[in-house]
Each structure stands twice: as structure tokens, then as C-alpha cells.
Amino acid sequence: MLNDTLGDCTIAGIGHAIQVWTSHAAKAIVTTPDPTIQSYYEKWDGYVPGNASTDSGGIELDVLNNWQKQGFDGHALLAFADPKVANLVEIRQSIALFGGVYIGLSLPISAQTQDVWDVVPKGGANAKKGSWGGHCVFVAGYDATASPASPGDS
Numbered sequence: 001m002l003n004d005t006l007g008d009c010t011i012a013g014i015g016h017a018i019q020v021w022t023s024h025a026a027k028a029i030v031t032t033p034d035p036t037i038q039s040y041y042e043k044w045d046g047y048v049p050g051n052a053s054t055d056s057g058g059i060e061l062d063v064l065n066n067w068q069k070q071g072f073d074g075h076a077l078l079a080f081a082d083p084k085v086a087n088l089v090e091i092r093q094s095i096a097l098f099g100g101v102y103i104g105l106s107l108p109i110s111a112q113t114q115d116v117w118d119v120v121p122k123g124g125a126n127a128k129k130g131s132w133g134g135h136c137v138f139v140a141g142y143d144a145t146a147s148p149a150s151p152g153d154s
Helices: 009-025 034-045 060-070 088-098 109-113
Strands: 101-108 131-139
Touching (some): 009 034, 009 060, 009 101, 101 109, 109 131
């Protein structure tokens, strides 16, 4: 969903939500095509192809409001809620009741070299200090021993 080359994670998060929800409801996964993902990144987040200064991501709340008002490639969002981020019970309930949680993460520099994002004590042995920035993911599940887990990003 182009998130390996563009900062379109707010739109890719919607695409991942649609994949999860359609796989559960219709037993067939709907994958939004990359050109459609990019068109919404342009429309809702202001991206202009070829202009790197406009590839700065989006604001999750704005994207959710746009999705609710306008729909996304034929997929409606009737409502959304705001569970308390620090309350794992609310997060798990939201995943169970609504099929997932669209969340933002603040990532450390150490995440840039990880295949699976995980906490590294003190940022890792050779880690640079600082933040990689924010990232949007759709969390579709969790297990009994860990914090909520996200499906793979693309």
C-alpha cells in the first residue's frame, strides 16, 4: 500500500482495516489497489506526486473524519471511538468489538532496522538517540501475554 516508499501510513491503515474486516465478513480479502491508496493520500493528506515536501503523512483524526463523511473506495465508516491508549483492557475490547484499532505510534530510531518492531533496551547497543517519527497502524489482534499486535505493514 505504498507505505514502503511514501509516508501514507494514515491511508495504508485504512487499507489494512478493510483487508481485516472483509476477510472476516465476506471470507474474501479486499485489497485496495495502490493507485487508489495514493489518490486518497493526495486528496486527504495533501500529497503531490513528485514533490517530496508534500510527502509528510497525515493527521489520523482528519483521515478518520474524511472516511466517515466521504467513504473510502466504496467502504463506509459509520463511527469510530477513542479508547484510552494506556488502558489495555479498552484497547483489547475495541479490537474484539470493532475488529481492530487504528492507532498512532511514536517510533524510536532503533525501529528503522527492525523487521519486527519491538522495544529495545536503551535503544539498542548501537542506537542513535531520538525519534524516527510517528506511524499509523491498524491493530487487528492481540494475545494473552503481549500488548496488542499489528499485522504486517506494507
